[in-house]
Amino acid sequence: MTIKLLLLARPAVGGMAGHIEALCRCLDPDNFQITLAAPSPAGAPVGATAGAPVSLRAIPHIDVAIVDGLVPARDLAAIRQIRRLAHSGQWDLIHAHGLKTSLLAALTLGGFRLPGFTGRFSGCLSPSSGRRPPLVITLHNTLPQRSGIAGRALDFLLRWILRPAAAIIVVSQAQAGEISRRRLASPDKVAVIPNGGFYKDTNRGDGERAAGAAAESEAAEPTSLRRELAGSGPSLPERLLIILTVVRLIRAKGIYDLLEVAALCRPGHNGDSRNGAGPGLLFVVVGTGPEEERWQQEIRERKLGKLVRFLGYRRDVPALMRAADLFLLPSHAEGLPLALLEAMAAGLPVVATAVGGVPELVTPGETGLLVPPHSPAALAGAINLLAADESLRKKLGRAGKEMVEREYGWETMAAKTAALYERVICSSSRSSSPFSPPR
Incomplete structure (x- = not known):
């Protein structure tokens, strides 16, 4: 049986993009017919993953105007689009990625009245056209939290968002524990399927895009990267350690803590425990996001240009990791960060904050160093x-x-997800437990 799968996603780079790309690359095309519903002009919310490049032009794409944040007019338009897709009867299963997309799917499938719509969304198919395709949700990050009345209202909303899902995938045990502790969903609806960090089959990508990134990859080899950095800013010391961070530029990723860390490591500063001895340190940041302009302004105001170099969005992240000496993850919240997995797969020593699923990857003193969040x-x-x-x-x-090579291959993630899809679809019961979570 070929399963017709609709993947729903908001604009995405980084971990979510890498995860979706891996599903498209690793699910067996004989068993799954995939269509990607995501915003244009990107075509697919992928391309900033540190995995080997792959073209997704062979994957059918439907332009759905899902945007970041809450934008009522555009969100209503996206709900109408999703509802039309769900009503079409073309899909055996709908898989929504991320909390925002899950909210839109819940508004479409979960039984809720909206202005401008007729009827009640008690299901996406009419009684005459059969059962609606089941919904699977993947939560890629830790869920927002509040205290007091606001916290109770938030948890009520999150329960409502998760209720229509036949299965909820999380990428770390920490997320599963949080959902259970806050009683956001029945534990037997929740499956932990970690991200991957590398492809066991290095031939899964297509040669055209790999060739397209070849020049950037060559530029990021150790000596070439140092030449690039030397040509883009102040002169560099002969003995230099490159500390790489690959991150979406939002506050939750600890990007302002990173600047404080750089200031503390400034030669001669009392936070520099090396007392000026040893190699120089250069913090290299790759990524993009809504805080980009403000963050760069702070670099200028704090006169950190000699210590922090911003490279923006890059396609050659694997090569950058080969050229770096350390990897830094200063996040305040995470699911199971893809960039950290890929850095470890590249053999980089890592320094990370103990948030979300990070302690599931980093054993202090064995596979990296862990520190508390918010602690530059x-x-x-x-x-x-x-x-x-x-x-x-x-x-x-x-x-x-x-x-990482032993436990976190992308093919393993895709195989567990495929098995979950099959159990959800084959379940003839409408119980709250249509499957047994993968082990």
Whole structure:
């Protein structure tokens, strides 16, 4: 049986984009016919993943105007589009990615009255046309939290968003625990399917896009990257450690903490425990996001241009990781961060904050260093420790790489997701537990 699968997604880069790209690459085309419903002109919400490049032009694409944030007029238009797709009877299953897209799917499928619509959305198919296609939701990040009355109202909304889903995929045990603790959904609807960090089959990408990124990849080899950095800003010391961060530029990713870390590691600063000895440090940041302009302005105001270089969006993240010496993740909230997995798969020693599923990847002193979130001083201390100890960098990098290669292949993620799809579709019951979560 070929399953006709509709993937719904908002504009996405980074982890969510890499996850969707992996599904498109790894699901067996003999068993799954995939259509991607996402905004244009990007065509598909992919392309900033650090995985090997792949063209998704072979995947049918439907332009659906899903936007970041709450924009009522555009959100209503997206709901109408999603409802028409669901009513078409073309799909065996709908898979919504991320909380915003899940909200729109719930408004379409979950039984809710909206101005400008006739009838009640008690299901996306009329009784005469059969059962609506089941909905699967993937939550890629930790859920928002509030305290007091606002917290109770938020949890009520989240329960309502998750209620129409036949299955809820989360990428870390921490997320599953949070959903259970807050009683947002029945635990037997929740399946933990971690992200991957590498492709076991390196031939899954298509040659055309790989060739398109070849020039950038070559530019990011160690000596070439240093030449690029030297030509784009102040002169660099001969002995230099490159500390790479790949991140969406939003506050929740700790991007302002990163600037404080850089200031603390400034030579001669009392936060520099190396006392000016050892190699120089350069923080290199890759990514894009709504805070980009304000964040760069702060770099200028704090005169951190010699310590922090911003490269923007890059297609050659794997090559950048090969050229770097350390990886820094200063996030305040995470699911199971793809960039961290890919850095570990590249053999980079990592310094990360203990949020979300990060402690499921990083065992302190074994596969990396962990520090509390919102603690620039602790991050700076961990970076200085690794900068001064090459043998420790090699030990942590090697152990992290072995762990990711052993446990976090993208093919494994796709196989577990495919099995979940099949169980959801084959379930003839409308119970709240149509499947057994994958083990």
